[in-house]
Amino acid sequence: MRFGILGGTQVWSDDGTEVSLGGPARRALLTLLLVTPGEVVPADRLADGIGAAGPDGAPSAHAIQSQVSRLRSALGGAAAIERTGAGYRIVAADDDVDAGRFERLAREGRSALREGDAARAVPLLREALRLWRGPALADLADSEPARAAAVRLEELRLGALEDRIEGELRLGEHRTVIPELRELVDRHPLRERLAGLLMRALFADGGQAAALVVFERVRRHLAEELGADPSAELVALHGELLSADPSPAPAAPPAPLTAFVGRDDETAEVVQLLRVARLVTLTGPGGVGKTRLSAEVAGAAADEVCFVELGALRDAAVLPRALLGALGLRESGLHVAADEQSPLDRLVAALTGRVLLLVLDNCEHLVEEVAVLAARLLATCPRLRVLATSREPLGIIGEHLHPVRPLDDASSVALFTDRARAVRRAFAPDPETVRRVCADLDNLPLAIELAAARLRTLSLDELSARLHDRLALTGRGSRTADARHRTLRSVVAWSWDLLSEPEQRAARRFSVFAGGTSIESALRVCDTDEETLQALADKSLLEWTGGRCRMLETIRSYGAERLDAAGETEAVRHTHARTLVELMSAAAPWLRRGEQLEWLAALAAEQPDLLAAVRWAAEAQEVATGLELIASASSYLWIRGGSGTLAPQARILLDAVGDTPPAGLGEEYAICLLVAASGPAGREVWRRHRASADKALTAAWSADRAGRHPAGLLLWMMHNATGDGDAPGAFALVSAQRDRPEPWVRAAARYVSGFGPLGVGDFAAAERAFRTAVAEFRALGDRWGAALALDALAGVAGARGEREATVALTDEALGLAEQLGALEDCADLLVNRGDQQVDIDPATARADYLRAAEYARRAGSTGALAAARRGLGDTALLERDPATAEDLYTQALEQLDPHWVKGLGNRVRTLAGLGRIAEGRGDHAGARARYREAAESAAVTGAALPDALRLLGLPEPLVEVVSRG
Template structure:
């Protein structure tokens, strides 16, 4: 007979039939006898359990006679298959432990744990799963609430949880991390203080490229332990946290697109171009449209060793934002989370990020921007010795050192093989007639794109019909010509031939689709093209659209022809307007979610639509569609700033302001102000608009805020204060913003709390400032929003560090680090690492050194010279502490060269760098040099206006500067 207590109490005969046990009293009696089968259980203990199961707290435990009666009934129910013996003052059930599910479970759990320790994760997982499968519900369910059953039930539940952890451990070892995450999350929710579960979830998330999510789990557990137990994480969990923080997370370059079909006839060229790139740093694939340059570049990139970044330039029409486009493709930002003005332009960031980095940069479809691409490529290659560039263009870039590889049409066998391959994709039973196939390919000049377009027509035409009709339709090209312009005409004629075979609805949908810069989701395409899904499918079948991954795309050659047809039909303005309004609706729908926990998923949605936003704004500005342009800019502003890409649309914002004048259009005052802020975030040319329109924008926002209106652009509140923080009218602005703390929009309220806290901070009221920042952190956290939370955590960590609680400052900085990583804000990630190093430098210099070194690496990869300078300053401080004056001098000087003297957030680092150089000079006996450096530090602090309402020494202390630095700088004030 077998017994079960891992759930309700049950018994089964050898044939598997369940034994009817009777009521709850009998089941409770059997359960207590099975806790330790074969051992004597005191009658008093059994009576307590039976009494509780019988429901009678009032009735009390049964008498000895009543208990004996229940034992007798249980014997009868078991039918002699199991023996219950009276022994002394109690009873025992004669059964082996392996015949009870709990005993079998414990045996399997022990064996699984042993296998795990021996390194056999597969066997461990199998054993543990077998054991855990024995559970049917809570342990000892029939007596778990009674005094005799409570402790054994708790023991079994703890063993079950440990076995689950062991099973997860085994699954992580064999790579099943993704499947483990949901169950681990659910378990941690039920056991929020169980550190091993937290560690397992952190490891599972990290293995699935979720470093940031793993760090957030640590922070949640750390906070719960502090709040509920008044303690911190264990050494093991803290060590795992440090390991994850030090892991090599970095911006991810855009990978080459995944080919949808096999490459035919180019294997030798792939090897040839790869070999050419081994010795040449700039290779350009040239040739007419449709010859296969892009596809060849994709295959070369896929075969390359090391990092690759693929940049599609076909949709880019504004050469001014070419550097920003490369930044986006490299996974980099133009600026950090704090949005302060940064004189380091996009090209400077690219040079910093790529210097010393081995990377193949593929620039696809350069012909319409050939001069601008040539200039950027030349500058990057000159500054970055390990960079290689592979370009595709219809003409050479004309850069010194450029190696050209002309991409020619396929040879006859390859062309025929390509036609046959694509024909079989649409007609599985296709049997090629070699003569007919050769005739078709010759008429198409063996151009791959032309062959694909024509082969797709075999769905409705026979090969004989194609071979008979095609040469006549393509007679615009002299038979046999091999000139490049002739091939252009061949391809154009092929596209035109394919176009003429479309139905009227298909032609209409195709020409309307040409307004999309880089493709569209199916729903968006249906709306703008005013068509149905069947028509889109038909265009895809005919190779005029590529439909995959939920998005539709059109090759640039076909899109150019379709755009001509759109213009000829007189529909360009109507369809462009429909495109712009559809994009506007999408970004408007997304904007509220950017301030909630769904922020990351909506950032990804808008990232896919970014080329469409740029195209829509460019059209609206050029077409004088002022209202649409302003609404688009205002709706997408939050996305741009959170992603650090506000400069991408700064030229368009400046151009729009030039056309508008200095008065907001009626009803669009907020949108106008956001447009001014966007212009201010760009290069010097667009920043001029900031000075000309700032006063008008300020009045517009004041009108909105003073009236207590809800506002359509919540981000404007934070942005306006950041752009005006250093101005003389800041106190008045603080008062105005302070009034927004009680607005119904929770994000606006949190942002107002954050901004308002800097008022008392400037007055030296640290307690009030800390209260405000803690409130802001709490409100942002409650929303699940990462941008505002990271900003507020950073400020709070600095303030807590100033008052001496370095442990709390480190914990706050750790959380800010995790959020910065989630947002891809690698410059800020480096900045926060430097801050953490500064908090650790006096108590744990080894950890501080690791922070500074990691910050230097992150800053370098992010292309941020200012963050790199801060990391070098930290390393210089440590070198000076170690007595290595030569290294300290070198690092301080490197930091000073990279620092932006106008960057407010970098002021503390600049002062510390100058003070460090003074200390080096002093240590070398150069008293005059030391005084000169201290005076420079004092002048930098004074000139910055860092302390408008407090003494300069107090302001320096608020920056987190060490007391020794504050004292020396203050002593040299004039």
């Protein structure tokens, strides 16, 4: 039997059934006994608590005994209440009472927090706080002992709450806790720990100024209420905030692992050149040190720097996306849409007005595409500077070339000696021999480093002899070959030949990895052991960092040639792809739970290899493997907003499949179509394959069978709801899954089932469905699903005209979007919040629109920026500035996507605003035309015009105006 006193007093039997206790006297009696379970409670205290004192004020023994008897009867003998001396006690363990269980969990959580284990502390503290159902000892009369016990428990509760928030801050969840902390600080303005936590959370979110305001408010409260100063801890935190730099940085240059030798003067020269030139290209042969020099220049730059490594990039089409990723910008967010916006336009929007040095490293294999991109960025972003490294110039106007030459003799000897002593501490160089070795290597830094690493197993004389022989065979080839192949190929071939056969086999198989990989994946794909991988790392053919290993690009290219020569390419690439399928499949369930942030970060490291594997499957017509790859990665791609990167390969696979999916892969076929439809020309491929995919997906999710990829089922509905498809059938298919045993599937079905009643105006039913979905997604820890459902719930509240509820729900969704780093969705939610307040508090709405515009610029999202401009146009119109409003509306209309529901709602509002401006200046024909356009846009939702306008978020006055127009 379990007892609860953290709220109203309740008792539950072992099967979870609540036990009826009867009237308030019995509840008060049980509460008094449970405050100290197992201990005797004096009769006078019991009498005071249940109001059983006699006329003379003495406790009535008969009244107490009568209530005890009735309580025993209610409990049915499951818990013993014993008479002992001058009182009674209940025989129950501390853990049988929620207060005792709470105190234990809170102690364990605080202990874990003090030990630095926030990952263990936070779940314990959350479990403790979930036990509270209301005020402590709510059924106990207001006696002095009861008050003291309740105050103690409430203080413990607040302390556990602070501990939980402290743990969440340590885990990086600052954005989620800020709204809760604001409310707590308002309720407890003198509690310094809460104020400190809020200051830390705001600072972590980039709100240094807001954090300082919190400190000043607490300081003032302490002075006015207590005549005291803030504690030393809070003052120290204030000092740290004043001296800290809150600016987040894009991708930084690679941290140097070794000394930089022989290029100090050259570094200063390039830094000076960048002060007068906006584009500088470091040219020279492969291995000459262009990358290392560019990193040193970036480290010496006064401006913000973004360092983009292009060596592993093979598909020029994803070049703008690679730059967006290096800037820390996500491609899209929670809502899945067929986004026709160019990634290049997003990049331009993100960089416009930003003072930045953009370093583009290893451009030679994409020189034409990089040239076009650099020219566009420099022309549209006047405060941007570009430093490129390439074997050949980019060849665009304004380019300044800086040829990077091999090291001089003295620097080459110094570099060789430094690297040799890293592998052989007692190395004593013969300067003449070292000079000769370096000369044979053309004084190329990479070649020198590879050669010096061999001194772990060779003497300097042996190295000199073998290197000379190798260069005699390969270093004097065709004069028409490029410099990289006349020099580095010689060095790599020589290094390769020094490997044992097992090492060569592992190295050439490792070349299929496009980026770094985990040790486990490397062991499987390379079919080797960890000792062999370590040997390759020791010989500078692999690099190990943070439990992952990678291969230098030059060596990887050579290894790929060796793999082709051995006839192993197709088999190894197949193993590589299957390894990724298993990795992504294992990760998918965790992406729908509370661990999704950690797994999203882990899978982001695998994305280059995912792209390479899907590209190979499409080119090799490995249809089954390609379909499984895309389906296994689909949850990750949708949450991260990266499905567009695989759209071209998905279309190739669909063309190879035709209208009949492979046996057993119908669900994967449908998901492949969803991915293909998210890119350019998506509507055409959707219309061609939708019917077949719909049939396959329906079979995969039949009444007696559940599919393998539940997120795909949800996205299928969303795409049908906005594209050319069977919207009622898609809704019905998902809604039918409400009784599935899988919790996430049930939550998704609840979410989808709310749109049916919403479409016919049954707001109560829609709200019930969306609220259930929110609760179920939250129970799983899925921020993505919870944010989707909260956004829908806010839409219901908005349609009802419940402003405060809409804003509160939007704030909740915004917190989750910020936690996921969804800048574009943050912008969208801020616009929604502004729309709810613009007609009653234009200044607050304007602040939201401006903040949304900033988020949109950081995300490089022209659609989100257009929505913010539309909102600012609304405020300008309210402020009687029609000229500014018309300019903002016009800019917004040019960038809004009319085919996606978010763009559609903003388009209708923009057209309505332009109609009101025309009407205001007496242009009635122009006003009617704009209102007609707005009505025609709203009509695509399928609802009656007034209902469609309300569902799209228009306030009632505009609904009336547009409906009349």
